[in-house]
Amino acid sequence: MRNYLEEYKAYYRVRAKRYAGDPDFPFTAEAEQNLCDAMLGCNELIEFKQRLGNLNDLCGVAYTKDTYALRLKHYREIEETIRALGPERIINKAGQFNNVFDLMTMIGEEENINSREISMDHISPFDGNWFLLERLEVYERAEIPSKWQPDVKEMASEIKKSLSESLRSTEADMQKWEPGWKLKLPLAWETRHRRKLPYPDAELKRRIGEFEKTTK
């Protein structure tokens, strides 16, 4: 005759052991131990239903806090400050929840918000058109016979129009997602953007100046 109570106690001990002492899962370790203690305190299996309460859901909440804490730490280490906003908010809010479904709803909402924040965090009218800025410099500085200057001036003018139109249309598109969105050139100096621009600081400063002058 099986002793289901002892078998379940053995299972919950093993389950708690998985996270015990794991420095990356402190909340999970505590929640799993609470669940285990509830089982170990039973004299009959039928008692577990009452002792269980929402301890299982609290294990889910704890696991969420721990996994998002790992993610937050990671994004801070690599200076992805916008990507870190979602995990930060989720961790701050997770403690308010004592059932997994509502917790998952909150996570879904916050990840949706963070996904938009990440999409809005770009400088593409500038860095995506770096090649146009270089081409503009070529047309404006090149020494060419005077008879061709009107043609080259026209080519330079077309590039300026293209840069302005690119900025205007990008801002119009982004404003469908975030009202009032405007290109923020100082973002170019933020680590997450700067590391994708493999040019010396002097060149970046120069191109920012040219872009501002051309598109104002």
Next chain:
Amino acid sequence: MIDTMYSDPMLDTFRNMMKEVDDKGYTGENVDAMRETLNLMEKYAAEMNDFMEFSAKLTTENLFGKFSDKYSRVLAANAKLGGYDPNAPYDEKNDQALLKLMLDALKDAIKRLRDSKKETKALMGDRAGDVDVLFKEQAIVDNIQKLIDLGESGLSAPEYLRIQTEKNLDKAMQGNVVTRDGLVYTHNFNKALASSPYLIEKSEKHIQLFDAMTAASPIGIPDISKFNFGCEKIDVSLVTEAMRWDKTKDAIEQIIGDLFTWALAHTSIAPTLEPWSLAKSPARAVAFDKDCYPGFIQIREDILKRNFDLSFHEIIKPGARMECKKPMVLVFTGNDGVYY
């Protein structure tokens, strides 16, 4: 109204989920909430004309998320418990019914994996063979089957759960074997493509990280989240050098391309060649390039020097070697052409 060619692919999935719920006769406030959210999506599709605005509306109002959330709650509330009765005494019958529930879910998972592969192959048509190369599901299926075999070996439900947890069989079926195969595939692809030494270095380091984490894991399975974080750290450490390599190559190719254009403009057949032949006056277009390209190329050289501290003239001296941190050796040998 949004063209159904665009709105249908977005909304069909949710329409099918709504139909599934209705066909099964589920009711309740979560079902009502699903219907309300889908109706709102349909309303926007009918009333709006700009697809990007429509897409932004659905995303900013989190309609996909809200619908999916309610769908999950409907499924959970109506989950079939088979013969398991949570309100009955926990005896052998109830224990085995609970165990069967768990094993049936695993059998269903194998079926869904195989069905998904079959559907993908059907969609790929005569490229179906690619799916066999890209999606090697057998390793995952084998690990799930191990759990099923364990469950059918005469254990009780708590014994099964304990052994599964002790031996980490639940983690084994998360697909880590397939992950490594995918990493190796990507690395071989990057080597064959040979478009950038940094892509190759990145994929090589991903595999090394995976193997190191596997070796360090007490259960021989790396934590997949930590592995992904490790890969991101590798990518971030290489991104600036990789971009510098790409942009340097682009700049050199630009100058060489301009030189080629300028040289070609001096041939007698130039006006008959594109792009000059497409101009209103091909002869004028040729004359423009002959006269202006030297000036353009000089500025390009200046930009190359400012951006990457490289002198184009030094690069192209016969027998010269220009090496970046990674081997992008450019040897210009005149009539023999240019080699990378």
